[in-house]
Amino acid sequence: MSSPSQHNNPEWIDIVAHKAQQAGQPIDEQLWQRIEQKLPATRRRRPWLWWSAAAATAAAIIALAITTRPARIDDTSSEVIAQATQPTTASSILQEAYTQSPHHTLAIHTQSPLPSQKKVKVGVETTTPVDGTHATTPVAPIHEREQDRDTINTTSSQQQNHSPSASHKSQLADNNTQISIHRTQFKENDSHFNISLYGSGNLLAQNGTQAVQRPILMAMGNGRFIEAQAVTHYHYNHHIPLNVGIMVSKSLPHNLTAGIGVNYARYSSEVSADLERFDQTVQFIGIPVALQWRFWNYRRLSAYVGAEAMAERCVAVDRGDEQVDVPKRIQWSVHGMAGLQLDITQHLGLFVEPKVSHYATEFTLPTARNEHPLTFNLKMGVNISF
Amino acid sequence: MMTESDIVNGCKKGRREAQRALYDALATHLMAIAVRYMGNHEDAQDVLQDALVKAYLSFDQFTWKGEGSLQAWLHRIVVNTAVSQLRQRQHLPDVVNIDSVPEHEEQLDAGEVAHIDTDTILSMVAALPMGYRTVFNMHCIDGYSHRDIARQLGINEGTSSSQLSRARAILAHKIKEYINQHTS
Numbered sequence: 286m287s288s289p290s291q292h293n294n295p296e297w298i299d300i301v302a303h304k305a306q307q308a309g310q311p312i313d314e315q316l317w318q319r320i321e322q323k324l325p326a327t328r329r330r331r332p333w334l335w336w337s338a339a340a341a342t343a344a345a346i347i348a349l350a351i352t353t354r355p356a357r358i359d360d361t362s363s364e365v366i367a368q369a370t371q372p373t374t375a376s377s378i379l380q381e382a383y384t385q386s387p388h389h390t391l392a393i394h395t396q397s398p399l400p401s402q403k404k405v406k407v408g409v410e411t412t413t414p415v416d417g418t419h420a421t422t423p424v425a426p427i428h429e430r431e432q433d434r435d436t437i438n439t440t441s442s443q444q445q446n447h448s449p450s451a452s453h454k455s456q457l458a459d460n461n462t463q464i465s466i467h468r469t470q471f472k473e474n475d476s477h478f479n480i481s482l483y484g485s486g487n488l489l490a491q492n493g494t495q496a497v498q499r500p501i502l503m504a505m506g507n508g509r510f511i512e513a514q515a516v517t518h519y520h521y522n523h524h525i526p527l528n529v530g531i532m533v534s535k536s537l538p539h540n541l542t543a544g545i546g547v548n549y550a551r552y553s554s555e556v557s558a559d560l561e562r563f564d565q566t567v568q569f570i571g572i573p574v575a576l577q578w579r580f581w582n583y584r585r586l587s588a589y590v591g592a593e594a595m596a597e598r599c600v601a602v603d604r605g606d607e608q609v610d611v612p613k614r615i616q617w618s619v620h621g622m623a624g625l626q627l628d629i630t631q632h633l634g635l636f637v638e639p640k641v642s643h644y645a646t647e648f649t650l651p652t653a654r655n656e657h658p659l660t661f662n663l664k665m666g667v668n669i670s671f
Numbered sequence: 672m673m674t675e676s677d678i679v680n681g682c683k684k685g686r687r688e689a690q691r692a693l694y695d696a697l698a699t700h701l702m703a704i705a706v707r708y709m710g711n712h713e714d715a716q717d718v719l720q721d722a723l724v725k726a727y728l729s730f731d732q733f734t735w736k737g738e739g740s741l742q743a744w745l746h747r748i749v750v751n752t753a754v755s756q757l758r759q760r761q762h763l764p765d766v767v768n769i770d771s772v773p774e775h776e777e778q779l780d781a782g783e784v785a786h787i788d789t790d791t792i793l794s795m796v797a798a799l800p801m802g803y804r805t806v807f808n809m810h811c812i813d814g815y816s817h818r819d820i821a822r823q824l825g826i827n828e829g830t831s832s833s834q835l836s837r838a839r840a841i842l843a844h845k846i847k848e849y850i851n852q853h854t855s
Contacts, residue, residue, distance in 0.1 A: 294811055295779070295781075296781040297779040297780075297781050297784040297843070297846070298811050298839065299781075300781055300784045300785050301784065301792055301796070301811070301812075301842070301846075302811055302812045304787075304789045304792045304793075305703070305707060305789075305792060305793060305796060305808075305812045306812060307789065308700075308703040308707075308789045308790070308792075308793050309699035309700050309702070309703050310699055310702040310703040310705075310706050310712075310715070310793075311699065311702070312698050312699060312702050312716065312719070313716060316698070316716060316719065316720060317691070317694055317698075319720055320694070320720055320723050320724055320727075321687070321690075323720075323724045324685075324687075324690065324724065324727055324728070325685065562728055
């Protein structure tokens with residue numbers, strides 16, 4: 286494209302061209318709205334998402350803080366299993382005690398000899414393996430087992446509360462330090478119920494196409510119209526879907542756990558066809574029912590496998606400016622999973638769960654979950670037991 | 672107020688406020704181009720809508736080369752969209768009474784033409800028969816060569832040249848009539 290004046294036009298044409306180039310024409314007010322409808326929706330900021338994430342994090346931190354409080358040791362029920370009078374032997378005493386009961390909880394209590402009578406308690410805990418392979422004595426089932434705790438007390442000459450004998454008192458009078466190891470006992474809380482908060486997403490985002498036929502009237506040369514089908518090919522670029530939920534489960538015999546919950550799923554896709562481009566969002570609320578079997582434990586780790594069935598209802602469809610009826614049919618799906626849980630504390634665990642899903646009910650709109658018969662998800666969450 | 676650079680950056684990110692700012696700044700000018708090509712307001716509005724949607728969706732293909740480059744890019748998109756729509760109507764022949772086409776182009780005084788207001792000039796151009804109007808717009812106002820016009824419209828260069836001659840003759844005649852009516 287070159288300048289019109291380069292074409293050696295008569296002067297009047299250059300004036301016409303100049304006027305035309307400078308011209309403006311009024312526009313209907315609705316034009317912008319029509320253009321806006323054809324454009325993909327601007328990503329709206331969703332502050333509630335951030336607030337929800339912040340609230341969940343705060344709740345998790347509080348739960349962690351509550352459940353990680355050092356356990357109170359009941360000195361009255363303690364039993365002395367080892368003692369020493371020199372501070373330097375504390376480590377050897379601890380080692381000795383650990384050798385005697387390697388899988389029991391050990392705690393060191395130090396009572397300072399300072400005049401301020403300041404007391405310092407330091408707790409060191411080890412969890413007894415559930416499978417009992419390293420235990421010196423047989424381990425009862427998890428609900429009935431009483432866990433032992435060994436306590437090492439270092440007591441100053443002014444602090445004789447826990448001295449088990451008169452000979453120790455005389456030693457303490459010499460301002461020596463006495464170290465004694467007590468075995469105290471407490472009963473572990475039964476874990477009957479669990480609450481799991483989780484989020485999951487597909488491991489891979491997917492693409493797909495859909496051909497939609499629409500009837501049109503075509504004009505024939507003789508002035509008549511015939512009905513024909515126009516086919517529009519929509520290309521779907523599916524984003525990674527979001528799944529969040531909560532599940533309440535109950536421990537059953539034979540290391541089984543059964544649970545029921547509520548699941549929210551959101552599938553968003555970018556759809557394009559010729560000049561059209563818009564965003565599609567489909568939202569589901571579902572009720573999952575799950576059964577899990579815990580087959581392996583090692584220290585704080587445990588592994589399980591499980592199966593889940595879910596009934597879902599589509600609750601919202603947002604598809605550009607097109608009016609789409611929300612499908613009312615219940616969507617059924619089945620899922621198989623294998624999971625690994627890490628117990629952070631006695632009551633709080635983190636889990637990660639690769640999951641394979643099959644959505645059995647046909648859904649009219651393409652989403653990431655129905656492009657293939659099987660989809661692979663990764664589920665992660667927090668498990669609170671009480 | 673957003674600068675042209677801000678508008679370009681915003682549109683590349685798909686931000687609605689930048690898209691709206693571009694629309695507010697240039698839509699009336701682009702509408703005038705569409706009216707020149709399409710000959711009526713309704714068709715022009717459809718062309719402008721399609722052109723702007725196309726532009727917004729393909730903004731990542733645009734490289735800003737300084738002030739004015741955005742307007743030039745949008746100008747080309749509007750012209751291409753209009754020509755594309757006109758080509759779809761090519762099976763509809765121009766209904767031109769051959770007797771109404773002057774044999775020779777009137778000699779016009781540039782000074783007198785300069786006094787005619789822009790809207791009148793634009794309406795005269797828009798009133799040209801479709802084929803003549805398209806070639807006149809492309810060649811005389813938007814600076815396309817006959818070769819480019821021939822390629823875009825799917826005609827040969829000779830046809831483009833002869834249509835331009837007739838367009839100029841008709842327009843010059845109309846302007847002459849207008850001047851005569853308003854000076855007498």
